[in-house]
Amino acid sequence: MDIKDFKHITDVRVRTYDVDSQGIVHNMNYLKYYETGRVEYRRNFGHNINREGIFDDGLKVVVVRNEIDYLSFAFLDDLLKVYTAVSWIKKSSFCFEQIITKENSTEIISKAKGILVNLDENNLPSPISKKFIEEITTFEIKLKILSNE
Amino acid sequence: MDIKDFKHITDVRVRTYDVDSQGIVHNMNYLKYYETGRVEYRRNFGHNINREGIFDDGLKVVVVRNEIDYLSFAFLDDLLKVYTAVSWIKKSSFCFEQIITKENSTEIISKAKGILVNLDENNLPSPISKKFIEEITTFEIKLKILSNE
Amino acid sequence: MDIKDFKHITDVRVRTYDVDSQGIVHNMNYLKYYETGRVEYRRNFGHNINREGIFDDGLKVVVVRNEIDYLSFAFLDDLLKVYTAVSWIKKSSFCFEQIITKENSTEIISKAKGILVNLDENNLPSPISKKFIEEITTFEIKLKILSNE
Amino acid sequence: MDIKDFKHITDVRVRTYDVDSQGIVHNMNYLKYYETGRVEYRRNFGHNINREGIFDDGLKVVVVRNEIDYLSFAFLDDLLKVYTAVSWIKKSSFCFEQIITKENSTEIISKAKGILVNLDENNLPSPISKKFIEEITTFEIKLKILSNE
Numbered sequence: 001m002d003i004k005d006f007k008h009i010t011d012v013r014v015r016t017y018d019v020d021s022q023g024i025v026h027n028m029n030y031l032k033y034y035e036t037g038r039v040e041y042r043r044n045f046g047h048n049i050n051r052e053g054i055f056d057d058g059l060k061v062v063v064v065r066n067e068i069d070y071l072s073f074a075f076l077d078d079l080l081k082v083y084t085a086v087s088w089i090k091k092s093s094f095c096f097e098q099i100i101t102k103e104n105s106t107e108i109i110s111k112a113k114g115i116l117v118n119l120d121e122n123n124l125p126s127p128i129s130k131k132f133i134e135e136i137t138t139f140e141i142k143l144k145i146l147s148n149e
Numbered sequence: 150m151d152i153k154d155f156k157h158i159t160d161v162r163v164r165t166y167d168v169d170s171q172g173i174v175h176n177m178n179y180l181k182y183y184e185t186g187r188v189e190y191r192r193n194f195g196h197n198i199n200r201e202g203i204f205d206d207g208l209k210v211v212v213v214r215n216e217i218d219y220l221s222f223a224f225l226d227d228l229l230k231v232y233t234a235v236s237w238i239k240k241s242s243f244c245f246e247q248i249i250t251k252e253n254s255t256e257i258i259s260k261a262k263g264i265l266v267n268l269d270e271n272n273l274p275s276p277i278s279k280k281f282i283e284e285i286t287t288f289e290i291k292l293k294i295l296s297n298e
Numbered sequence: 299m300d301i302k303d304f305k306h307i308t309d310v311r312v313r314t315y316d317v318d319s320q321g322i323v324h325n326m327n328y329l330k331y332y333e334t335g336r337v338e339y340r341r342n343f344g345h346n347i348n349r350e351g352i353f354d355d356g357l358k359v360v361v362v363r364n365e366i367d368y369l370s371f372a373f374l375d376d377l378l379k380v381y382t383a384v385s386w387i388k389k390s391s392f393c394f395e396q397i398i399t400k401e402n403s404t405e406i407i408s409k410a411k412g413i414l415v416n417l418d419e420n421n422l423p424s425p426i427s428k429k430f431i432e433e434i435t436t437f438e439i440k441l442k443i444l445s446n447e
Numbered sequence: 448m449d450i451k452d453f454k455h456i457t458d459v460r461v462r463t464y465d466v467d468s469q470g471i472v473h474n475m476n477y478l479k480y481y482e483t484g485r486v487e488y489r490r491n492f493g494h495n496i497n498r499e500g501i502f503d504d505g506l507k508v509v510v511v512r513n514e515i516d517y518l519s520f521a522f523l524d525d526l527l528k529v530y531t532a533v534s535w536i537k538k539s540s541f542c543f544e545q546i547i548t549k550e551n552s553t554e555i556i557s558k559a560k561g562i563l564v565n566l567d568e569n570n571l572p573s574p575i576s577k578k579f580i581e582e583i584t585t586f587e588i589k590l591k592i593l594s595n596e
Contacts, residue, residue, distance in 0.1 A: 016188065016202055016318050017181060017326055021374050021500045023200050023319040027510040028478035032166060035475065039165065039226075051172050051224045053165050053468045063474040068513045075200045076319050077188075165467050166475055170351045170523050172468040176361040177329035184326065202319045212325040215366045225468050314486065314500050315479060321498050330464060337463065337524075349470050349522045351463055373498045375486075 001097050003106055005142050006083035010040040011103075014078045025074040031066065034098050034112050037082035041096070045135050058129040064093070065115040072109040079103040086136045088144040092125035093117045094136075150246050152255055154291045155232035159189040160252075163227045174223040180215065183247050183261050186231035190245070194284050207278040210265040213242070221258040228252040235285045237293040241274035242266045243285075299395050301404055303440050304381035308338040309401075312376045323372040329364065332396050332410050335380035339394070343433050356427040362391070363413040370407040377401040384434045386442040390423035391415045392434075448544050450553055452589045453530035457487040458550075461525045472521040478513065481545050481559050484529035488543075492582050505576040508563040511540070519556040526550040533583045535591040539572035540564045541583075 018029045039049060047057045054060050074080060080100050087097040096114040101107060120126035137143060167178045188198060196206045203209050223229060229249050236246040245263040250256060269275035285292060316327045337347060345355045352358050372378060378398050385395040394412040399405060418424035435441055465476045486496060494504045501507050521527060527547050534544040543561040548554060567573035584590060 015181070016184060017324045019202075019319045020314050021317045021319065021321040021498060022509075024509075026315045027513060028315055028475055028482065031475035031478065032164070035165060049226045051226075051468060053168075053225055062469075062471075062517070064517050066474060066513070066515045066517075070509070070511050070513075076202055077198045077200075166473045168468045169463050170349060170466045170468065170470040171360075173360075175464045176364060177326055177333065177464055180326035180329065200319060211320075211322075211368070213368050215325060215364070215368075217364045219360070219362050219364075313479070314482060317500075330462070333463060347524045349524075351466075351523055374500055375496045375498075 001085060001087060001099075001142055003083065003099060003101070003108065006085050006099065007139065007141065008037075008041045008044055008084045010037045010082045010084065012036055012080050012082055014074055014076055014080065016076060019076045023075060025078075027068070027070060030068055030070070030100070030110055030112070033080060033082050033100060034066075034068070034084075034096075034114065037084040037098055038096050038114065041084040041086075045139070057132055057135075059118050059132055060120075060126075061116040061118050063114055064117050066112065067114075068110060068112045070110050072107065074100075074102070074109055080109075086140055086143060087113075088146055089128055089133055089136060090146045090149040092127055094128060150234060150236060150248075150291055152232065152248060152250070152257065155234050155248065156288065156290065157186075157190045157193055157233045159186045159231045159233065161185055161229050161231055163223055163225055163229065165225060168225045172224060174227075176217070176219060179217055179219070179249070179259055179261070182229060182231050182249060183215075183217070183233075183245075183263065186233040186247055187245050187263065190233040190235075194288070206281055206284075208267045208281055209269075209275075210267050212263055213266050214262075214264040216262045218260050219258075220260070221256065223249070223251070223258055229258075235289055235292060236262075237295055238277055238282055238285060239295045239298040241276055243277060299383060299385060299397075299440055301381065301397060301399070301406065304383050304397065305437065305439065306335075306339045306342055306382045308335045308380045308382065310334055310378050310380055312372055312374055312378065314374060317374045321373060325366070325368060328366055328368070328398070328408050328410070331378060331380050331398060332364075332366070332382075332394075332412065335382040335396055336394050336412065339382040339384075343437070355430055355433075357416050357430055358418075358424075359414040359416050361412055362415050363411075365411045367409050368407075369409070370405065372398070372400070372407055378407075384438055384441060385411075386444055387426055387431055387434060388444045388447040390425055392426060392430075448532060448534060448546075448589055450530065450546060450548070450555065453532050453546065454586065454588065455484075455488045455491055455531045457484045457529045457531065459483055459527050459529055461521055461523055461527065463523060466523045470522060472525075474515070474517060477515055477517070477547070477557050477559070480527060480529050480547060481513075481515070481531075481543075481561065484531040484545055485543050485561065488531040488533075492586070504579055504582075506565045506579055507567075507573075508565050510561055511564050512560075512562040514560045516558050517556075518558070519554065521547075521549070521556055527556075533587055533590060534560075535593055536575055536580055536583060537593045537596040539574055541575060
């Protein structure tokens with residue numbers, strides 16, 4: 001996806017406890033920023049997350065895959081912009097596609113994909129609700145619906 | 150210090166990676182919130198923090214003591230308010246006094262004190278600059294100057 | 299307490315994600331090391347911690363206060379020794395007293411106190427069990443029993 | 448790679464601050480375990496990591512990509528086994544391939560690939576040293592040398 005295809009942006013500040021002795025953000029901490037983007041993306045639809053970490057949108061999701069590319073460095077106190085979109089929805093899973101830039105820049109310093117699976121009460125994959133599909137379909141520009149997969 | 154004596158407030162959101170299996174914020178993560186409050190407090194005076202973690206206010210500080218009281222629970226997604234003040238300045242050290250409440254509440258769920266020491270190039274205690282003392286004196290209501298200690 | 303009064307020691311390694319851009323362990327991460335010491339201390343009595351974070355020793359505890367003094371620096375890859383003891387037991391609470399040294403050194407680089415309260419099902423303070431008091435009394439050298447407080 | 452192709456294993460314990468309100472290890476924290484495996488893998492060759500996070504093996508590396516698959520859940524206090532291998536070496540980069548199982552089990556609960564690039568003093572890609580290639584070649588079973596890429 002191109003940067004212009006993202007409609008949701010969240011700001012995160014690089015904190016002292018995010019950078020390592022090389023003075024750059026530790027690779028694991030990008031997942032904090034991406035997680036923040038994912039939660040704020042879903043909050044943006046008017047949904048709330050309860051104390052057990054589950055949104056009131058009818059889904060109970062877990063992350064089954066993360067891919068992160070580190071293209072440039074982020075430093076202490078940088079104000080980062082996390083761009084978040086849903087790029088595809090399959091029968092029981094969907095994919096967050098995300099990029100990070102610095103403030104006042106379009107240079108992509110990191111990009112990521114995260115695949116989440118919807119679970120039923122027995123922690124088995126369960127079909128994504130129609131309501132969720134409708135919401136995302138209305139919002140996203142480049143969404144692929146792959147319900148047969 | 151009373152809640153009305155604090156003039157600086159920073160918002161922090163409780164994230165999924167901040168809470169533990171009891172569903173409450175892990176005791177160590179309050180230090181993240183307090184650290185954020187301390188950095189934003191100093192930024193509020195117009196100072197910037199460089200890539201090595203040092204503000205451009207003439208000080209090079211390290212934390213030598215933290216005290217944290219946990220008075221109530223914070224839960225996932227709570228929007229917390231971190232109140233930050235400097236309560237005293239000694240010859241080479243000063244003290245952050247802080248409290249945390251939830252959004253739209255004055256109930257104090259945690260309070261903390263953090264003592265920071267200013268270091269010279271050899272990492273030995275070094276007198277706090279007059280500029281810093283003047284800035285804080287002008288800003289704070291309940292500040293004690295204890296320059297002889 | 300003196301270093302020779304501690305009977306329980308746990309090793310922890312300083313990891314890349316523990317140090318900040320000054321190359322030293324971030325002040326908040328000492329609470330990780332102290333937490334590890336506390337859990338291993340209790341495991342040492344033969345108790346197991348369940349998935350909700352509760353030991354099978356009849357207690358359900360939360361941390362109500364932490365004090366940490368930072369006396370020297372810890373650097374990346376240092377192998378630290380966390381010394382842990384229970385220094386007092388009151389009616390519904392007890393205190394972990396802890397120090398940290400580096401490998402092959404008796405210089406104390408940090409010390410801490412942590413007060414934990416035992417809770418009942420309604421999250422109200424509940425008396426510490428006799429079994430816990432007996433175990434700790436048998437093990438510790440400098441324990442104070444303050445059951446009336 | 449198959450589990451029997453891994454020759455290096457590191458133990459890590461799931462700590463209270465690693466799990467989230469669902470009682471399972473937060474997806475970002477697997478990168479801590481994988482990082483620990485990578486550092487211990489390199490230490491196993493007799494190399495030391497200095498205070499700036501750089502090993503004394505002639506390389507100065509940064510992570511440019513991480514892929515993590517989450518296949519099952521890890522819970523509080525689980526003792527995990529992190530299997531680490533180098534699967535390929537290109538001109539200026541190499542790949543860690545890793546899996547995680549629980550103690551006394553061969554069920555893979557997570558697997559990961561991490562690509563690291565060797566940098567010169569100007570932070571530009573720099574050829575991997577012959578010494579590093581020789582060491583890994585001698586140690587690994589399934590290593591691919593792709594020096595032309």
